[in-house]
Amino acid sequence: MDHLMQEVERLADDYYKKYVSNKTSLMLADVLADIIVQQGIEVIYVSIPKADGEERRLNGMFFKHVNESVQPKIVINQLDTIRTQNFTLAHEWFHAILESEDMKKYAIQIQTKEEFERAGDYFSASILMNQEAFVSYFEIIRGRTLEYKVFKLADIFKVPYVSVVRRMSELDLTKVSLLGSLTEQELAELRYQQVGESVLDAPPKRIEFIQYQQLVRDKVVKGELSSLDVAKKLSHLNPKLAEEYFGKSVGEKDIDQLWNELDGV
Structure with a gap:
C-alpha cells in the first residue's frame, strides 16, 4: 500500500472511531447519512438515468457553493442498489472532508483526478469496512467457501460485492481467485444463484x-x-x-x- 492510501486509511479509521464504538454491533452504513447531515451537508436522492453514449450512469456528486452560507450537498443516484448508494455516499463524503480543516492532520497530497477518485474509493472501503471489524467477521467465517464469505461480508457491511472482494485482497486475507475479475452485476447474479436474492441488491x-x-x-x-x-x-x-x-x-x-x-x- 502506498503512502497516500495509508494516510487515507488513517483518516477513515479516525472518522470511524468517532461514531462507532467497539462495544456495539453498529454498522456505519446504517447511520452514515445521518452523520453527514449532522455535519451540515444536505444529502439528496434523485434519479439519474444513464446518459446516451455513456457506459455507466452517474452514482453521485458533491457540490460546494462558492458562497459559504449556502449548504453543501451530496447527490446520490437513487436508481442504484442500496449497496452502491452506501459506497457512493462514503466516497462523496471523502470529497467533502477534503474541504475541511481536518485535512491539516493528514499527509494526503492528491495530484490527479484518477488519484482523487481512487483515494475516495479507498476511503469509502476503509470506513464502511473498518479493518478491525472486517477482519474479526472474516475470521469467524474463514472456513467457509470464498463465495459465501463475499456474500456474507457484503450483507454485514451493506457494501458492493466487488468492494468486499477488493478489501479481502488488499488486507491479504485470502486469494480472491476468479471472483476478482467479476463485475458487481455478475457477482449479484452469482449470489442469486447460490443463496437467493437480497434487498440490498435493489434500490431502496x-x-x-x-x-x-x-x-x-x-x-x-x-x-x-x-x-x-x-x-x-x-x-x-x-x-x-x-x-x-x-x-x-x-x-x-x-x-x-x-x-x-x-x-x-
Missing part, C-alpha cells in the same frame, strides 16, 4: 416512495391533481393513504360518478 423503495408521495400531495395543493387521481396513483403503493384520499373525493363528486371512474383503474 422507501426513498422513491416518499418522494413520489410528496410529489402527488404537492400536485393536489396546486390543483393539478384531484383527490381521486391521488387515490388511483397510490392504490398499490399505499392502500391506507389511497383510501384516505378516496374518502376526501367522496365529498367532491357524486358517489356514482366516482365508482364509474374507479371501474377503469
Whole structure:
C-alpha cells in the first residue's frame, strides 16, 4: 500500500472511531447519512438515468457553493442498489472532508483526478469496512467457501460485492481467485444463484416512495391533481393513504360518478 492510501486509511479509521464504538454491533452504513447531515451537508436522492453514449450512469456528486452560507450537498443516484448508494455516499463524503480543516492532520497530497477518485474509493472501503471489524467477521467465517464469505461480508457491511472482494485482497486475507475479475452485476447474479436474492441488491423503495408521495400531495395543493387521481396513483403503493384520499373525493363528486371512474383503474 502506498503512502497516500495509508494516510487515507488513517483518516477513515479516525472518522470511524468517532461514531462507532467497539462495544456495539453498529454498522456505519446504517447511520452514515445521518452523520453527514449532522455535519451540515444536505444529502439528496434523485434519479439519474444513464446518459446516451455513456457506459455507466452517474452514482453521485458533491457540490460546494462558492458562497459559504449556502449548504453543501451530496447527490446520490437513487436508481442504484442500496449497496452502491452506501459506497457512493462514503466516497462523496471523502470529497467533502477534503474541504475541511481536518485535512491539516493528514499527509494526503492528491495530484490527479484518477488519484482523487481512487483515494475516495479507498476511503469509502476503509470506513464502511473498518479493518478491525472486517477482519474479526472474516475470521469467524474463514472456513467457509470464498463465495459465501463475499456474500456474507457484503450483507454485514451493506457494501458492493466487488468492494468486499477488493478489501479481502488488499488486507491479504485470502486469494480472491476468479471472483476478482467479476463485475458487481455478475457477482449479484452469482449470489442469486447460490443463496437467493437480497434487498440490498435493489434500490431502496422507501426513498422513491416518499418522494413520489410528496410529489402527488404537492400536485393536489396546486390543483393539478384531484383527490381521486391521488387515490388511483397510490392504490398499490399505499392502500391506507389511497383510501384516505378516496374518502376526501367522496365529498367532491357524486358517489356514482366516482365508482364509474374507479371501474377503469
